[in-house]
Amino acid sequence: MEANILSQITELQGRNHFSGTVLVKKKSAVLTEGSYGYANRSEQIENHSRTRYGIASGCKLFTAIAVCQLVENGRLSFDTKLEDCLNVSFPHFDKDITIHHLLTHTSGIPDYFDEEVMEDFEELWVQQPMYHMRNLENFLPLFHKQPMKLKVGERFHYNNAGYILLGLIVEQASQMRFTEYVERFILKKANMVDAGYFELDALPKHTALGYIDFPNGTWKTNLYSIPVKGGSDGGAFVTVSDMESLWESLINFHLLSEKYTKLLLTPHVRTGDENEYYGYGVWIEKDDKDVLKYHIMGYDPGVCFHSAYYPKTSIKTVICSNKSDGAYEMMKTIEDVIYR
Template sequence: MKMNKYNEKVITVMNEIDFSGNVLVKRNNDLLQQHSNGFANRTHEILINEQTRFGIASGCKIFTAVAICQLVEKGQLSFESKLPEILGIPFPRFDPAITIHHLLTHTAGIPDYFDEEVMEDFAELWVEKPMYLMRNGRDFLPLFQHERMKMAVGERFHYNNAGYILLGLVVEQLSGMGFDEYVTENIFKRAGMEQSGYFELDALPSNTALGYIKKDDGSWKSNIYSVPVKGGADGGAFVTAEDMQRFWHALMTFELLGEAMTQRLLTPYIHTDDDYDRFYGYGVWIDKTGDCISKYHVMGYDPGVSFHSAYYPETGLISVVCSNKSEGAFDVFKEIENI
């Protein structure tokens, strides 16, 4: 790829923050930026390359939303279906009025197993419930199933991982498939995302980046004891930067959902931030400028993971920034937007 001043600006930011990860920017089929930097494995000094897989944490909630929308298209449920009508699992303190729409838009009011409004360290969750036991959605239920509602249904936006755990269980119940199997067959394969999957940390495939956390003394440790051993409906898939670009392309060309259902997914349902003109659709953040949508984007953060990716409808541009550090993706992502 020919170097230009815009590439140089991104590389400068990457060097300034010691970025570790992959950067990809495309418009239609034109490659505008592609950079790799850092180590996929620090112990063995294995360098990151263009096809390295990265964990993307909550960046994959949009896959869960697409899966639900596919089931709605098939007539297996509706967005107004009530949670007790779909799942044969008791939630004794939950409001029976909770719908699929509420879960998708983080407005269900249910308690979260990791409440970002009051908790800071994700790794603290696994002191009493070891992360190596967390291999499917049902494993998370004891963390919130019997808790009382945090707020009234539909009261306000409250980012909620537990809601997406429940959506994953809905996908399993209606499809008769494991959640990861359903997404692989009906989203990844249809979008040409051949390198992506929900891999277990104790059985990672080749060319997969380990996540790294910086210790107080400046050294690094992997995140294998800080996140669930296997991702699911609320986060934790692994993708390559090119596969994520393929996902956006497949979504926007109606290869995953019909045009009408794609618009349902991408509708700005609820305002999320008083400081920004930012909304939430189904599994996707949506930025507006006036009456126009300027950006659809997803992001994810875990210990040892930072990820940002966006589709800009006015230009058709797609950006993907994957990192195997807890921070860094946002700085590079913003520099891409600046130029």
């Protein structure tokens, strides 16, 4: 299997010029690990196994784990109403919105970046410069006075604003900055030694710049295309080993008890795609009876990311890229081999 995976991803990289790092492990055994392209194109610094990559919405899982920890510790409950756990006025939001609704993207609130009506993420920063977006409360003016998009619980609607609110709830319940909470109680506990919420204008060593490619062959970095610092809806940086460590810690109950880990990994709502569900911060693909994979993903200008855990085989995959696309094709290529 190892040789087959490597040959397939090498062939794909030759076709689509994938830039990033790939890791595939079965339990503790590395099946494949490889790095391609440049972390810094101008200086021709190559990506490698310790390169840190942005993962965009992939770290919504961190937020869900943080909330579940606070529920487990008795500071919150999944049925807690939004208006009872956050001291912010939402004049048009339904009073019945709960933490469960926010976790499962079923709250019905408006999103600051609604993927059903917007395509260009960069449009957001015309009126609200991205270099001001350093704390969660900076996002509130983008959505908190808007009317509801849907009725509470009506359907799954992927929602970044909901996870901003969850981050603010974590801050209020823990009396810590969201990023500080995650770094202390998730990243450190999971031995994610190179991971963190880094500011784009103060990146640490071994961090890949994100690149946006244009049809004419030119490119630019994503410095002016995404918020300067990530938060509860996305934007952390990890190495592939960091993310593998997170899966290992999660499935072995090092971050949450068995009860709350199972609640996080429960298929709570159908997403609208066949056989696809959403738990708390994690996508879940099933066949008629069994879970085929738990997976997370993230896309921003200059960032694409996929990672999954396949419970039947105990295989974990991590694909981090510092381009706007390529990770999905890499994931499907790997799955074509491991599903055989």
